[in-house]
Amino acid sequence: MTLDRGLYIVTGAMITIAGIVAAQPVLSLSRTLRLYAGLFVVILIAFLLLTLLGVRKRWPVLSGSARIIGRLPFLKNWMEKEYLLIQSVENTLLDFHHNMPKAFWASFSLNLACHCMAVLEVCSGNPLNRLIFRC
Numbered sequence: 001m002t003l004d005r006g007l008y009i010v011t012g013a014m015i016t017i018a019g020i021v022a023a024q025p026v027l028s029l030s031r032t033l034r035l036y037a038g039l040f041v042v043i044l045i046a047f048l049l050l051t052l053l054g055v056r057k058r059w060p061v062l063s064g065s066a067r068i069i070g071r072l073p074f075l076k077n078w079m080e081k082e083y084l085l086i087q088s089v090e091n092t093l094l095d096f097h098h099n100m101p102k103a104f105w106a107s108f109s110l111n112l113a114c115h116c117m118a119v120l121e122v123c124s125g126n127p128l129n130r131l132i133f134r135c
Contacts (some may be wrong), residue, residue, distance in 0.1 A: 002093060008111050010048065012049070013044045014115075015112070015115040017041050019131055021041065055097070056101070061090070062087075062089065062093075063083070066079055066086045067083070
């Protein structure tokens, strides 16, 4: 579930970048909106690159966050019990691409296809959508 949600967020960011870049020349936007759209694209690309770097370098994002949360007095006991599980899940997530590359790419592809089909549904499903979104 965690892996699927992560891949969903990453592929959603990729589709968002593609949509903004594709819409720029078609839509007549003010200079300010174009600037904001470009800034948003840059932020999303930075997020994707940071995510890729974090996975490649095996940054302990989940277990590190759990350690920080465990410093809070009212959560310390609970976090001590759950820390090994969190660390195990994190290691499994980081190893998934290396241990099962076919399953990883299949899941990634299905998430990407899901987003693409959602875009097609908006563009072709309802004549009002075609009028509004000019798909």
